[in-house]
Amino acid sequence: MAKRLMFEKPLGMRDTLPFFYNQKKKARELLTEEISRFGYLFMDTPFLEYYETVGEASATLDQQLFKLLDQQGHSLVLRPDMTAPIARVAASQLKNAEFPLRLAYDGPVFRAQQTEGGKPAQFEQVGTELIGDHSSYGDAEVIALLIRSLQRAGLDDFQITIGHVGYVRCFFKEILGDDPAITEELMSYLYRKNHVGYQEAVKALAVSDEAKRSLMGLMKLRGEDEVFDQSKSLARNQECLQAINELKQLYKMLKQYEVEQYVSFDLNLISHMDYYTGILFEGYAPNLGSLLCNGGRYDKLLPSFQLNASATGFAIRLERLVEALAAQTEKEQRIGILVDDDTFSDGLKQAQDLRSEGKKVILQHVDQVPDLQQFKADLAEAIDLTTGGGRDA
Amino acid sequence: MRKPLTIAMPKGRIFEEAAELMKKAGYDLLGEQEESRKLILEFPEQNIRIMMAKPMDVVTYVEYGTADIGIAGKDVLLEQDRDVYEVLDLGISPCYIAVAGLPDQPLSKIAPKIATKYPKVASDYFREQGEQIEIIPLNGSIEIAPLIGLADRIVDIVSTGRTLKENGLVEYEKIVGITSRMIVNPVSYRLKSKEIDEMVNQLSEVVGEDFA
Known part of the structure; x- marks a missing residue:
């Protein structure tokens, strides 16, 4: 070495x-x-x-x-x-x-x-x-x-995305019965974010077409609170309904906290193989x-x-x-354009162009600025169109 | 103005096949740029930016989030094990990874040597078979290794089998089938879910997958 x-x-x-x-x-x-x-x-x-x-x-x-x-x-x-x-x-x-x-x-x-x-x-x-x-x-x-x-x-x-690992487990239990090997396999595909692998594994399972459709449907349970209703057509056992109720309850309270605009749901979110046991979340x-x-x-x-x-x-x-x-x-960050009486129309045109590109632009007449240096220091970029051209006032 | 959706694509044949699929899905990314040597192509009217990358590097760009989406071979995904969503099998460039070597040559009993571009795939495979092997990493023309006595076997991509045949090698075992996959950065998957889901849905209709 x-x-x-x-x-x-x-x-x-x-x-x-x-x-x-x-x-x-x-x-x-x-x-x-x-x-x-x-x-x-x-x-x-x-x-x-x-x-x-x-x-x-x-x-x-x-x-x-x-x-x-x-x-x-x-x-x-x-x-x-x-x-x-x-x-x-x-x-x-x-x-x-x-x-x-x-x-x-x-x-x-x-x-x-x-x-x-x-x-x-x-x-x-x-x-x-x-x-x-x-x-x-x-x-x-x-x-x-x-x-x-x-x-x-x-x-x-x-954005905070919320899932419920308890829901995923009882979802698999309802559809696949108590089969820990397959459950672990499917959960591990979800954990590794391998949707293609999940899909292939589901296709290869010896279960009814309806069960396969439900398993595929799990992948679509993400978005806003509409997923709670969507979930009901896929799995109806007591444990699943209870998990969904917990999420609904949670969402209701997050509204009371007035933070619901930051939240979305993903019922196949799995952040860890066996650490979390209920509601879990990730932020981006x-x-x-x-x-x-x-x-x-x-x-x-x-x-x-x-x-x-x-x-x-x-x-x-x-x-x-x-x-x-x-x-x-x-x-x-903002761009500032300094103009005087003669250059106002040029400045205005530049400002409009920059604004249409999505930039934030201040158009300012030089006479109204008490401290030019301070004014420029607060800007990402200063374009000085005054006849003095950057001279201190 | 929204930030464009950035897609990392491998140069060459896969790009053409993938661009063809994208076109069928309603994203026209072909044009005069095809011949160009530019590495970043802009499609402002569709709010898409394409980054041309080495196939092995696509997953890196996507994991770090410099690209939202990538088109990558399953071989690279298996070899690199990156934190990205693998959302769709595009079914293009089908081939497979196989073990090959000179005919009728049993694997050496003491420290068999395997030459490969895919050290992880190769050692995972032989470990599963209960064989302890030694890896000799090579970057290309892997088929030479058994011919000159550098390795007992090679682990490499096979598409038609012609290269193997012309060099007098035979295939011993198939390890895994390979196609190109669409991958997504974990943060983009959430924050740009609308645009990305739409693209995945449209593409999955084109490639005939029944869910996205």
């Missing part, structure tokens, strides 16, 4: 230089402020945990864990997410605290990356966990808080190629720390949020 050069860092590790540091700080402050307003209490846990406990309980894939050994030879992991460490704390130090627990965090997590660039191995997450409330009120609170926090941080354009923003945030209800994690409780939460990728916010400000 080549000797490392002075400036090199391990794969996926990045420096945070002052400009980006400040942007992150600002976004973090706004998020944590909003989360605190909902009564969530911030806490932190160590970077290192035992592989046997947090490492194995975590939703992060084993090959993405950074593993190391301590002096006694125990396997340790760098925390790959905050949910598992917080579950550990909730089930030990906080187990006698008043439930439901409302906990929140912000801090770096670590995930070993393979060989490629553009995917950090250390990134910061800001998130919440609502532990011991298994109601739809809990699901709604967490999703509403996620949306409010993103709004508070200044993000205008984003334009100009980001990958997930901005995600979360959902998990019922098996706390029992693995010997605490019998249901929980739900979300995590926002802070660096990606900053990236999305930066893309948004770029979009909002």
Whole structure:
């Protein structure tokens, strides 16, 4: 192996230089402020945990864990997410605290990356966990808080897609009977986003044409709240109806929170093979190629720390949020055209042309500007058509 | 003005076949640009932008979100295992990945060597067969490897079998069938779902799939 050069860092590790540091700080402050307003209490846990406990309980894939050994030879992991460490704390130090627990965090997590660039191995997450409330009120609170926090941080354009993994499981159960092998196979196609594979697997199944049509129909259950009604023609068993009712209930409450315009549904959304157990969600923003945030209800994690409780939460990728916010400000940048009496008509023509290209243009008579330098500093581009041509007033 | 829908397409024959399908689906992307060497083609009246890419790179552009949609061979998807939606089998450029080698040559008992452009597909396949093998990665003209004694077998794309035959090789096992697939970036899949679903629906009618 080549000797490392002075400036090199391990794969996926990045420096945070002052400009980006400040942007992150600002976004973090706004998020944590909003989360605190909902009564969530911030806490932190160590970077290192035992592989046997947090490492194995975590939703992060084993090959993405950074593993190391301590002096006694125990396997340790760098925390790959905050949910598992917080579950550990909730089930030990906080187990006698008043439930439901409302906990929140912000801090770096670590995930070993393979060989490629553009995917950090250390990134910061800001998130919440609502532990011991298994109601739809809990699901709604967490999703509403996620949306409010993103709004508070200044993000205008984003979408939260909600699914229900319990629905998918009972859907397969109704149509295929209790066949874990086929269910797992079909779920794994959905998880890997391989719709072609799903379709081929369904075609190859030894079931009735009607069952196949239902299985194909599952793929179409995405969009707004109309999917609830559409779903009824596909599966009618008690468990499916109950899952749909939970989603309806959730949607109703999200309307009461006045955040429903950010929400869409996808009943075949599967973010993880066996971690989430009920309602789950992912968030996306334009100009980001990958997930901005995600979360959902998990019922098996706390029992693995010997605490019998249901929980739900979300995590926002802070660096990606900053990236999305930066893309948004770029979009909002304005062009200014400075004119005087003689050049007004030229300026107006240029402004109209630029506006018809979709640009944001200010047309300004120079006499009305008290401080030209300040005026220009606030613009992405200044076009000076005055006879003085850029001379200070 | 809406941002155009960006489609990464492989250059060459697959582009022509895919463009033909798109045309039938109501998206006219052919024209005088065919002969051009431009890598980015704009179709403002349809709000579409085409990026011409190496077939192996299409999935990369789509995963990172620089392209919303891509046309990629299943071979590349299997080899690279990227986080993208595979939404439609376009059925074009059918071929398959197979194991081939010199006739009547049993696989060496000690560390059999496999030359291939598809290290992951090859090692996954032999692992499933219970064989431990060693991979020799090559970028082209894989058929040479068994002839000169570099490898016991090759794992490569076969479409007509002519190259194998002319080099005195035989096919041992078929691994998997390959066609071109339409893939979608996970964020575009959500945020541009209207335009993308429409395109997928129209294309699936053209290729005769009964759901999108």
